[in-house]
Amino acid sequence: MLPRVCIPSRDRPLGIKEKTLAFLEASGYPSNLISIFVSDQSEFERYQMVCPGYNLVIGVPGLKAQRKYISDWLSEDEIYLGLDDDVDGVKTMGKSFLDIIRDAVERIGTRRTGLFGILPRDDARCFKDDTTKHLSFIVGCIFVCRNHKEIVLGGLCETDDYERTLLYFLRYGSIYRYRGAGVQTKYQGTSGGREGFQERKRMAVSYLLTTYPAMCSYRDKKGEPDLLLNWRFKT
DSSP, rough: OOEEEEEESOOOOHHHHHHHHHHHHTTTOOOGGGEEEESSHHHHHHHHHHHHHHEEEOOSSSSSHHHHHHHHHSSSSSEEEOOOOOOOOOSSSSOOOOHHHHHHHHHHTTOSSEEEEEEESSSSOOOSSOOOOOOOOTTTTEEEEEEOTTEEEEEEEGGGHHHHHHHHHHHHHHOOEEEEEEEOOOOOOOOTTTTHHHHHHHHHHHHHHHHHTTTTTEETTTTEEEEOTTOOOOO
């Protein structure tokens, strides 16, 4: 059984059509299971013209607030697929994308975990046909999770996927990440200018280091502040 897809989007009606929606269509994902969350009535009308046939939901402005809105909009305990609006595709070792999502739903259904993801890059040299259960980063542009309304991200949106990973690990004691697939996308994060992004990223990293000191550590990644998760951490 395939889960509902939830995609927060802002000012990208053509972009989401050419990227995430095109990828889902090519994968054979049913359009009636896809919901796009926009910020206001004006955006709703623009997206309706460019992306007919999909469920459009008027949420709230701001990515962090929109993700909270999505969680409140979904049923408690509902399993869903979260996607960004600029995903080009998913590269795999051979399994179809739909089979990977079905496997995610089955694993989450056991209640041994509440969060499932794939590798954050599409470098096939790193692929292995196995699924890890220790604390490992689940990238926010594509993930499957069980919705819990009380799990609220307190940090900045620059590291919300790290915090989601940490909170779900604290709740379940395991995170499932399939290493035989990787997402194809371009990571950006330059909204507000590069200098502004760097400062927000420093603040976001500092918040997580202070709040979850045993679960993560600081690392420099190509001149930017970043986090390294402690894969040995046990709840």
